[in-house]
Amino acid sequence: MTVASAAATASGAHEAHEHHHYTTTGLDHRKIAIWAFIGSECMLFASLISTYLVYKGRSVVGPFPHEAWTSPAGQVFKPILDIPVTSASTFVLLMSSLFMVLALAAVEGKGKPGYEGVLGSSKFWLLATALAGVTFLGFQAYEFTSFVHEGLTIRTNLFGTSFFTLTGFHGTHVAVGVLWLMTLLFIDMKRGLGPRDAIIVDICALYWHFVDVVWIAIFTLVYLIK
Amino acid sequence: MALTAATTAHASSASQSSEQTGLWSWLTTVDHKKIGILYLYTALFYLLVGGLEAVLIRTQLAKPNLSVVSAELYNQLFTMHGTTMVFLVVMPLSAAFFNYLIPLQIGARDVAFPRLNAFSYWVFALGGLFITLPIFFGMAPNGGWFGYAPLSGPTYSGGFNMDFWVLGLQILGISSLAAAFNFITTIINMRAPGMTLMRMPMFTWMSFVVQFLVILAFPVITAALFFLQFDRFFGTNFYEAQAGGDPLLWQHLFWVFGHPEVYILILPAFGLVSEVLPTHSRKPLFGYNVMAYSGIMIGFLGFGVWAHHMFAVGMGPVADSIFALTTMLIGLPTGVKIFNWIATMYGGSLRFPTSMKFAIGLIAMFTIGGISGVMHSSPPSDLQQTDTYFIVAHFHYVLYGGAMMGIFAGIYHYFPKITGRLMNEKIGTWQFWLNFIGLNLTFFPMHFSGMLGMPRRIYTYDAGQGWDLFNMMSTVGTYMLLVAGLLFAYNFFRSKKHGAVAGNDPWGAPTLEWSIPSPPPEYNFAQIPEVTSRYPLWDLKAPEKMAGIEHSHADAMTITDAHAVPVHEETERRTAKELGIPIPFPTVKPFMVALGIIITFSGLIVLHAGKFPLAMAMMIGGGAFMVGSLYAWLTSPLE
Numbered sequence: 001m002t003v004a005s006a007a008a009t010a011s012g013a014h015e016a017h018e019h020h021h022y023t024t025t026g027l028d029h030r031k032i033a034i035w036a037f038i039g040s041e042c043m044l045f046a047s048l049i050s051t052y053l054v055y056k057g058r059s060v061v062g063p064f065p066h067e068a069w070t071s072p073a074g075q076v077f078k079p080i081l082d083i084p085v086t087s088a089s090t091f092v093l094l095m096s097s098l099f100m101v102l103a104l105a106a107v108e109g110k111g112k113p114g115y116e117g118v119l120g121s122s123k124f125w126l127l128a129t130a131l132a133g134v135t136f137l138g139f140q141a142y143e144f145t146s147f148v149h150e151g152l153t154i155r156t157n158l159f160g161t162s163f164f165t166l167t168g169f170h171g172t173h174v175a176v177g178v179l180w181l182m183t184l185l186f187i188d189m190k191r192g193l194g195p196r197d198a199i200i201v202d203i204c205a206l207y208w209h210f211v212d213v214v215w216i217a218i219f220t221l222v223y224l225i226k
Numbered sequence: 227m228a229l230t231a232a233t234t235a236h237a238s239s240a241s242q243s244s245e246q247t248g249l250w251s252w253l254t255t256v257d258h259k260k261i262g263i264l265y266l267y268t269a270l271f272y273l274l275v276g277g278l279e280a281v282l283i284r285t286q287l288a289k290p291n292l293s294v295v296s297a298e299l300y301n302q303l304f305t306m307h308g309t310t311m312v313f314l315v316v317m318p319l320s321a322a323f324f325n326y327l328i329p330l331q332i333g334a335r336d337v338a339f340p341r342l343n344a345f346s347y348w349v350f351a352l353g354g355l356f357i358t359l360p361i362f363f364g365m366a367p368n369g370g371w372f373g374y375a376p377l378s379g380p381t382y383s384g385g386f387n388m389d390f391w392v393l394g395l396q397i398l399g400i401s402s403l404a405a406a407f408n409f410i411t412t413i414i415n416m417r418a419p420g421m422t423l424m425r426m427p428m429f430t431w432m433s434f435v436v437q438f439l440v441i442l443a444f445p446v447i448t449a450a451l452f453f454l455q456f457d458r459f460f461g462t463n464f465y466e467a468q469a470g471g472d473p474l475l476w477q478h479l480f481w482v483f484g485h486p487e488v489y490i491l492i493l494p495a496f497g498l499v500s501e502v503l504p505t506h507s508r509k510p511l512f513g514y515n516v517m518a519y520s521g522i523m524i525g526f527l528g529f530g531v532w533a534h535h536m537f538a539v540g541m542g543p544v545a546d547s548i549f550a551l552t553t554m555l556i557g558l559p560t561g562v563k564i565f566n567w568i569a570t571m572y573g574g575s576l577r578f579p580t581s582m583k584f585a586i587g588l589i590a591m592f593t594i595g596g597i598s599g600v601m602h603s604s605p606p607s608d609l610q611q612t613d614t615y616f617i618v619a620h621f622h623y624v625l626y627g628g629a630m631m632g633i634f635a636g637i638y639h640y641f642p643k644i645t646g647r648l649m650n651e652k653i654g655t656w657q658f659w660l661n662f663i664g665l666n667l668t669f670f671p672m673h674f675s676g677m678l679g680m681p682r683r684i685y686t687y688d689a690g691q692g693w694d695l696f697n698m699m700s701t702v703g704t705y706m707l708l709v710a711g712l713l714f715a716y717n718f719f720r721s722k723k724h725g726a727v728a729g730n731d732p733w734g735a736p737t738l739e740w741s742i743p744s745p746p747p748e749y750n751f752a753q754i755p756e757v758t759s760r761y762p763l764w765d766l767k768a769p770e771k772m773a774g775i776e777h778s779h780a781d782a783m784t785i786t787d788a789h790a791v792p793v794h795e796e797t798e799r800r801t802a803k804e805l806g807i808p809i810p811f812p813t814v815k816p817f818m819v820a821l822g823i824i825i826t827f828s829g830l831i832v833l834h835a836g837k838f839p840l841a842m843a844m845m846i847g848g849g850a851f852m853v854g855s856l857y858a859w860l861t862s863p864l865e
Binding site for chain 1: 338339403406407408410411414415416417419421441442443444445446448449450452453456460461462463464468469470471472475479482754789857
């Protein structure tokens with residue numbers, strides 16, 4: 001009776017894993033689908049990143065990412081990219097992956113020895129991951145605003161066009177991830193996430209780590225390499 | 227008398243299998259079979275639309291200097307003919323078969339994500355309307371189905387025409403991607419016990435390869451379309467030459483998608499004839515393993531040949547040579563398939579129902595298209611042929627002679643499974659020969675008009691260039707194809723009502739989908755079968771055909787699923803409730819999410835029209851409706 005009502009409550013939020021259907025690989029369908037999705041996303045970011053690289057150094061007018069530029073009217077634009085600030089936001093995003101790992105571990109290990117206190121608090125780590133994501137987005141909003149103030153918009157030149165598109169797409173992915181994490185946090189607060197829910201946290205974690213890895217590529221190729 | 231009794235029995239059982247009918251049941255269905263049927267009807271409707279566009283094009287070109295349609299309308303017609311046939315006919319017809327057949331062929335009760343499946347269909351159906359309806363307002367896309375930027379950019383294609391194309395293709399891409407994630411998961415994870423990868427029916431194999439092509443190729447055009455969308459709507463510089471933008475960027479991105487897309491169109495048809503040929507040769511598929519591997523090889527090489535569409539842009543000898551080489555290389559696995567089909571028929575006891583005629587038609591016609599393909603894999607030869615009717619001849623031989631012939635073979639073969647009745651063979655034979663002669667009469671002369679220098683995409687031409695006769699032949703052929711199409715429609719609807727009752731397995735076919743009643747009950751398999759070989763039904767009914775085919779030992783069988791039983795024929799029709807099989811609830815939420823997406827995208831068109839407040843309301847409202855419906859969907863139980 002209790003079990004049935006618990007299952008009924010649980011199915012309110014997420015359904016299929018209650019029944020433990022037979023699957024060929026023994027894996028949950030969602031795990032396979034998210035890997036296929038990530039494979040697909042790799043091609044999207046590969047296209048965006050290659051376009052940025054192909055257009056590197058081909059802008060007809062400035063401002064430029066790594067060099068100062070004097071406009072025909074005599075106005076001086078300093079190099080646009082601010083590596084120290086972006087290093088800080090990169091660090092925050094990398095840390096969020098660590099929090100995500102701890103969040104999944106807390107969900108999987110709930111009630112097991114070694115998962116007492118903060119280590120066992122999936123709510124804490126989900127919140128920490130989401131907040132790190134929001135912080136990264138805050139940095140990006142600051143970065144975009146200051147670039148516009150310095151005279152670089154998405155229409156200014158090829159650099160602006162390809163830079164804002166690439167990092168904007170990444171930022172959108174982070175925002176979707178934050179929304180996903182907040183949803184998980186909401187479910188956790190409402191009914192508590194336990195080992196049986198690991199899959200729904202697991203697929204979110206895979207997405208989050210992927211978005212993180214993409215940022216490592218973008219940070220290296222766009223910011224660090226001149 | 228007996229026949230009447232059987233018909234009545236059939237009719238009552240058919241109504242039992244799909245308890246609900248009516249518009250609401252179709253809007254809310256999550257049954258892969260009903261979704262497959264929706265795809266089939268929608269795509270056949272667009273086949274008529276795309277076909278009529280072709281008839282108008284050919285009427286305009288029948289003689290020199292005609293003015294049946296204006297140059298502007300002609301641009302819209304050839305753009306929409308290509309776009310419709312690729313994205314609204316061949317891909318969704320393949321999707322109809324993916325939906326209907328994959329779960330049946332692997333012994334599953336549905337796809338992995340039934341509601342996502344309904345979502346894919348509704349995005350496709352609404353996206354199809356989005357891109358098709360503007361033609362009634364003279365606003366249809368007019369920059370070619372390939373949408374080359376900068377031509378399709380804001381500078382050279384102002385107005386709304388290409389807006390509809392850019393946004394329409396984005397919408398259709400969502401549908402294809404969602405379906406591909408679903409089918410990959412289904413094929414990897416929902417095979418019946420004993421159904422190893424190397425025992426999967428060849429159609430499922432080819433579909434499997436296609437889904438990987440979709441998930442890897444579509445994101446590339448998604449990115450390219452986003453760039454074009456940003457150029458058109460937000461004034462970015464991706465394809466603006468004045469700002470330093472590269473006019474070849476679009477071509478590269480488009481063809482990195484576009485060439486795999488060619489295999490997305492043809493491989494499902496290859497899969498279908500690989501089911502038809504062994505069945506009617508009454509002999510196992512020759513070289514099954516090589517057939518599967520060559521499909522993978524085609525998919526893999528398909529990503530390395532894109533620039534052969536661009537020899538004329540001057541990439542230089544090194545790039546030209548590399549892409550010439552990879553293009554010639556991809557002819558090998560394709561040739562392997564042709565020879566394996568011929569070897570499948572060799573020594574078989576052949577039957578020639580309509581499906582078999584179309585399957586053999588595919589082998590012959592695709593080979594002609596394949597040979598002309600090898601001709602322009604060589605850059606010097608291609609420079610003579612590119613942008614002429616020779617190319618038009620080539621890709622119609624592979625897409626009409628190949629993909630469409632394969633799909634017709636598939637429809638005649640699987641119609642009895644889907645409807646419970648056989649299609650009329652006499653009309654079918656007429657349709658086949660009209661199609662066969664019509665397609666050769668239409669497309670073979672294009673080789674000559676092309677070689678004589680007639681360029682593609684021109685809306686009229688002067689007399690005295692040696693093109694007149696060939697163009698008239700092509701036009702006459704097109705009208706034959708129209709008649710063939712109407713015959714098909716007549717046969718389809720007539721047979722649906724009056725065709726002979728089919729039973730489980732009218733063809734003596736070897737794979738699982740034929741072990742269950744036609745049309746299948748909503749749960750497909752009352753008991754999940756345990757599979758021990760590649761052709762489970764021939765094990766049961768024609769073991770003499772199975773010499774040399776590998777089996778798992780009966781004692782080594784480990785039945786992993788408590789509900790699995792050895793392969794058997796199911797004749798009894800009971801409801802899912804009686805059998806205690808959980809069936810997903812019908813739901814309208816996937817449709818609502820799809821609707822939200824369409825409203826959001828339409829907002830961009832309104833934005834372009836300068837109505838800012840309305841545009842914002844549509845985009846924000848549509849987006850909120852989409853997200854809200856999505857949350858409602860994800861928080862409601864599946865079954």
